[in-house]
Amino acid sequence: MAVTTVEEPKEAPEVFEPPPKVVTTPCDPWPRPYILDEGLRRVAPYHFTYNTYCKQRWRGREILEIFKDEFRDRPVEYYKDAIENGAIHVNGKPVESTASTVKNGDVISHTLHRHEPPVTAQPIGIVHEDDGLIIINKPAGVPVHPAGRYNYNSVIEIMRAERGHQWNPLPCNRLDRLTSGVMFIAKHKKAAEAVTEQLMGRTIRKEYVARVKGEFPEGEVICEQPILQISPKLGLNRVRANGKEARTVFKRLAYYPPGKGNNLGYSIVRCRPLTGRTHQLRVHLQYLGHPISNDPIYSNQRVFGQDLGKDSSTGDDDEDIISRLSRMGKDEVAEAVAYHDEMVDEYNRKKAEKMTGELCDVCQTPLYSDPGPHELGIYLHARKYECAEGKWSYETSLPEWALPPTGYEGPKEATSETDPLAVDVEKLTLNDPTTNGEETTAASAT
Numbered sequence: 001m002a003v004t005t006v007e008e009p010k011e012a013p014e015v016f017e018p019p020p021k022v023v024t025t026p027c028d029p030w031p032r033p034y035i036l037d038e039g040l041r042r043v044a045p046y047h048f049t050y051n052t053y054c055k056q057r058w059r060g061r062e063i064l065e066i067f068k069d070e071f072r073d074r075p076v077e078y079y080k081d082a083i084e085n086g087a088i089h090v091n092g093k094p095v096e097s098t099a100s101t102v103k104n105g106d107v108i109s110h111t112l113h114r115h116e117p118p119v120t121a122q123p124i125g126i127v128h129e130d131d132g133l134i135i136i137n138k139p140a141g142v143p144v145h146p147a148g149r150y151n152y153n154s155v156i157e158i159m160r161a162e163r164g165h166q167w168n169p170l171p172c173n174r175l176d177r178l179t180s181g182v183m184f185i186a187k188h189k190k191a192a193e194a195v196t197e198q199l200m201g202r203t204i205r206k207e208y209v210a211r212v213k214g215e216f217p218e219g220e221v222i223c224e225q226p227i228l229q230i231s232p233k234l235g236l237n238r239v240r241a242n243g244k245e246a247r248t249v250f251k252r253l254a255y256y257p258p259g260k261g262n263n264l265g266y267s268i269v270r271c272r273p274l275t276g277r278t279h280q281l282r283v284h285l286q287y288l289g290h291p292i293s294n295d296p297i298y299s300n301q302r303v304f305g306q307d308l309g310k311d312s313s314t315g316d317d318d319e320d321i322i323s324r325l326s327r328m329g330k331d332e333v334a335e336a337v338a339y340h341d342e343m344v345d346e347y348n349r350k351k352a353e354k355m356t357g358e359l360c361d362v363c364q365t366p367l368y369s370d371p372g373p374h375e376l377g378i379y380l381h382a383r384k385y386e387c388a389e390g391k392w393s394y395e396t397s398l399p400e401w402a403l404p405p406t407g408y409e410g411p412k413e414a415t416s417e418t419d420p421l422a423v424d425v426e427k428l429t430l431n432d433p434t435t436n437g438e439e440t441t442a443a444s445a446t
């Protein structure tokens, strides 16, 4: 007779415990709570719960300390009150005291009244649309994906709000929040795969337009300085001999000398990135001595000194620059930019109006002032994407900041003299297959 052995039932592993129900706040308002007002797209504040697994560096630390160090959006007093009022939970139970510690596997929930920063009310432009794909013209200042303080104020959510709750846009190229221009949005997975594959290939030509300080030299200017990320935390990149290979071809489209309503003199420059390093165009323009006029990092004298990092590639001053940049709050950086930006007057006037010191009725948080024009974007626009074999080409018109100022003559359309670059690339042996790696793809060259 066979003997049946019965094994002791194994204990269910702890990680499969369902998350406690108290940590979720239903949050899916439809229609989305947008308010279009004074040229801005605002989001009415709403309650929201952030759930985060305990990170390794948080283990054994006091809860208030963690919030103070890791979530700098709000002051430490706010978090102290939030803990005392039961707005912060661990594993579904209110935290007992500000000195409670967390351990591996804990889920920390923070329910708050979420205030999103406003973005421009300018609509997302449609350049082309077919069954699988939408080519959009992304307005400057709007992030593509929900991230940080931005949620409904993102390309994904704005498009969803326009097309339906179940609609799921799939972005296929990258574009920094501050940058405007051409983006590929797939309507379904199959289209996304096809587009991504194409964008990864080197048969794509990209063209950006930038507005830069001073008189950019005439003719084609090629910058082949390698770029190194010197502070990932601050997103700071610089020209360094030991950096990654990077190449851009620049051409001046117009120069507007100092004069009435244009105190500093600036140039409109076409940029063709042949590689796709992070901040490639911003860093190369800075190196050439013509940073993007309103670039909060690379055009900041308080960070880079008076010459703004022109021709600098030695790294002698990296430590200083990193420490100056990290000491500056977001507002300070913005202010420093405004200092030598022709928008300084308007910005200060607006700021004086908006800094009211009001508190939110619901959560008592100081209300953010509206963003100044420079926080809504920089003068860098992805104007055109083109298949080198001529199968397709998508382009936008020139952004307003690239048009000739009042009293000046200049190009209003981008030159259709779509450059002899294809030839030049061969001639200059820039068309190097080794640059066809993962990092040289998509529109990350901003």
Ligand SMILES: [Zn+2]
Pocket (backbone or CB within 6 Å): 045, 113, 114, 115, 360, 361, 362, 363, 364, 365
């Ligand atoms: Zn509030």
